[in-house]
Amino acid sequence: MDLFDAAEMENASGRPLADRMRPRALEEFYGQNAILGEGKILRKSIQQGRVFSMLFWGPPGTGKSTLAKIIATKCRCRFVPMSAVSAGVKEIKELAKEARDNRKYANTATILFLDEIHRFSRSQQDYLLPHVEDGTLTLIGATTENPSFEINSALLSRLRVFILEPLTDEEIEAILQRAVSDATRGLGKLALTCPNDVLGLISHLSHGDARCALNILELASREALAGTPRMMTRDHILEAAQKTSLIYDKKGEQHYNLISALHKSLRDSDPDAGLYWLGRMLEGGEDPLFIARRLVRFASEDVGLASPKALEQAVAGYQACQFVGMPECSLALAQVVVFLATAPKSNALEKGYILVKEEIERSGHLPAPLHLRNAPTKLMKDVGYGEGYQYAHDLPDAVVAQEHLPEPILGKRFYEPTDRGFEQTIKERMEVIRRKKEELISPKGKQRREVD
Numbered sequence: 544m545d546l547f548d549a550a551e552m553e554n555a556s557g558r559p560l561a562d563r564m565r566p567r568a569l570e571e572f573y574g575q576n577a578i579l580g581e582g583k584i585l586r587k588s589i590q591q592g593r594v595f596s597m598l599f600w601g602p603p604g605t606g607k608s609t610l611a612k613i614i615a616t617k618c619r620c621r622f623v624p625m626s627a628v629s630a631g632v633k634e635i636k637e638l639a640k641e642a643r644d645n646r647k648y649a650n651t652a653t654i655l656f657l658d659e660i661h662r663f664s665r666s667q668q669d670y671l672l673p674h675v676e677d678g679t680l681t682l683i684g685a686t687t688e689n690p691s692f693e694i695n696s697a698l699l700s701r702l703r704v705f706i707l708e709p710l711t712d713e714e715i716e717a718i719l720q721r722a723v724s725d726a727t728r729g730l731g732k733l734a735l736t737c738p739n740d741v742l743g744l745i746s747h748l749s750h751g752d753a754r755c756a757l758n759i760l761e762l763a764s765r766e767a768l769a770g771t772p773r774m775m776t777r778d779h780i781l782e783a784a785q786k787t788s789l790i791y792d793k794k795g796e797q798h799y800n801l802i803s804a805l806h807k808s809l810r811d812s813d814p815d816a817g818l819y820w821l822g823r824m825l826e827g828g829e830d831p832l833f834i835a836r837r838l839v840r841f842a843s844e845d846v847g848l849a850s851p852k853a854l855e856q857a858v859a860g861y862q863a864c865q866f867v868g869m870p871e872c873s874l875a876l877a878q879v880v881v882f883l884a885t886a887p888k889s890n891a892l893e894k895g896y897i898l899v900k901e902e903i904e905r906s907g908h909l910p911a912p913l914h915l916r917n918a919p920t921k922l923m924k925d926v927g928y929g930e931g932y933q934y935a936h937d938l939p940d941a942v943v944a945q946e947h948l949p950e951p952i953l954g955k956r957f958y959e960p961t962d963r964g965f966e967q968t969i970k971e972r973m974e975v976i977r978r979k980k981e982e983l984i985s986p987k988g989k990q991r992r993e994v995d
Contacts, residue, residue: 561757563728564721565609572613573718573753574710575606585705594618594654596675596682598699600690601707604752607685610707611656620681621645621653627662632670639674646679653680660684661693668695675701709751716746718753719760730764736774744777748784759783798829802837805880810845814884821873821880831872835861838879849889849964856882887964895958902952909949942976944983 566572569589572579579586588594594614599607608624615622623638635655642653657663663671674680675698682702690699710718719742722729737760745763749756762783767775801824808816824834835857842857856879863875918928933943946953960966960973 560761561754574714578705592618598684598702598704604754605707611683615654624656627659655680657684661686661688712746809884814881817880817884831864835864846886847889847892849966850886889961898957942979944980
């Protein structure tokens with residue numbers, strides 16, 4: 544690559560390709576048809592030059608900051624970008640004063656584009672609120688995090704939330720084709736050949752992130768220009784991309800989305816999906832002990848006594864993670880995932896415990912029946928502790944006809960086993976025990992017990 548080519552690569556400005564190719568109007572913007580399609584409120588507002596405070600929520604490289612700039616340009620507003628990482632109350636205070644002056648003397652509205660708005664503290668968000676509420680600032684926030692968790696409800700209620708999705712492979716390829724052919728801002732003057740399958744590989748590696756795709760294209764172009772002919776190959780792409788990093792934030796929403804996908808796949812008895820979501824989390828850097836803990840919970844919550852070994856498997860998987868760590872423990876977790884996915888399912892334990900919590904909330908802390916209380920002292924015996932208690936092992940089949948719940952809730956049933964897996968056996972055993980208890984408390988049963 545000669546000096547002329549190098550100059551063309553940098554477009555005589557030193558700006559990266561992703562920045563040079565940033566769309567400047569809606570006509571150049573790819574994707575997000577759900578919010579920018581014909582007739583959608585955001586598209587109509589932009590076309591009519593109307594602007595309001597809003598929040599763009601979506602993963603990196605989906606066009607959040609670009610869309611904000613297009614809005615400001617179309618609506619003829621002053622555009623002030625800030626990052627919540629570095630901006631604070633002082634900067635907002637100064638900007639609000641300038642915005643009031645601009646509106647008063649120049650009749651110009653000010654758009655504050657606040658990137659990573661989720662990084663603003665609660666107090667900083669509270670300070671921003673009145674300036675948004677009275678129209679001094681039109682706020683366009685951008686976040687990769689779920690705003691329900693990160694944005695004050697008062698501020699969130701004054702913002703229209705738009706969700707931006709990862710771009711499709713076709714949309715990424717269209718962006719790349721434009722960058723390759725554009726002779727003004729892109730690589731069009733370099734006479735570079737980029738086969739469709741190569742652009743498709745870039746699209747696949749970028750995971751819906753246009754900025755990532757353009758960065759890979761730019762780096763690969765440098766390698767391709769050094770060869771003869773000037774043709775970009777899959778090797779150039781793989782060299783530029785190195786190992787793609789999976790989109791996974793251990794502390795963000797993806798953390799909860801993927802563990803939810805894993806849990807629901809296991810509940811629906813899908814071992815293939817279970818293994819996939821396990822792999823997504825582990826290869827993305829998730830703590831294996833976090834996954835192991837959730838599998839232990841799943842074993843009781845969704846399998847329960849339908850397969851009593853489920854909890855043993857899950858606990859053993861947790862211990863394996865502690866013993867050997869990653870990457871060795873990945874197979875242990877895979878074993879647990881497949882076992883839980885293919886095990887019979889029952890949520891009878893969870894339902895029973897929920898009923899218990901509801902009963903405690905309703906009836907309060909009821910005292911234990913006297914006959915179930917220990918009586919280690921003479922005084923406790925004298926007041927009736929332990930009186931009338933029947934020791935199960937002294938009776939046939941170890942079945943006794945005595946109550947164990949407080950009197951106000953006698954007869955309550957919390958655990959109802961299903962007909963699935965080992966719970967079918969438990970259900971049959973419980974029915975046998977109930978029949979024997981009924982026999983013991985019947986007049987004939989009482990008489991037989993007295994004779995015994």
